[in-house]
Amino acid sequence: MKKNGGNQISKNGVLNIKAKSxxxxxxNKEDALNRMVQLFKQSAQxxxxxxxxxxxxxxxxNRLLNKKxxxxxxxxxxxxxxxx
Structure with missing residues (x-):
């Protein structure tokens, strides 16, 4: 999970997803929730x-011949x- 989360996971292990689009x-809440679900699915695989x-x-x-x-x-x- 930490590998896929990248900067979204803090040092304390808290997942932080921001949505402002x-x-x-x-x-925005729905978008953040969808991204969180995608992140969980990705880390489960x-x-x-x-x-x-x-x-x-x-x-x-061929490599050895070229070297010679x-x-x-x-x-x-x-x-x-x-x-x-």
């Missing part, structure tokens, strides 16, 4: 767990040492 008090997936082997092979190519490029940029 309508001109009449009754409509469990978040869907993400299924762990492995990246395909080909993706990893980049490494070779940088090796070619180096000036030859005094021995060569």
């Amino acid at each position: 309508h001109r009449s008090q009754s409509r 469990k978040p869907i767990q993400r299924k762990k997936t492995r990246p395909p082997k080909r993706v990893n092979e 190519k980049q490494s070779q490029k940088k090796q070619l940029r180096k000036s030859p040492g005094p021995d060569d």
Whole structure:
């Protein structure tokens, strides 16, 4: 509940919902009540767990191949040492 409430829940654990969008008090109360019900419904639902997936082997092979190519490029940029 605290995660979904955000700033609407005080340090004491009191839920504070303000509604000022309508001109009449009754409509504002109704709006605040609807938002409170939505907040309760939202916090009652469990978040869907993400299924762990492995990246395909080909993706990893391509990444390593690109790393080797980049490494070779940088090796070619180096000036030859005094021995060569």
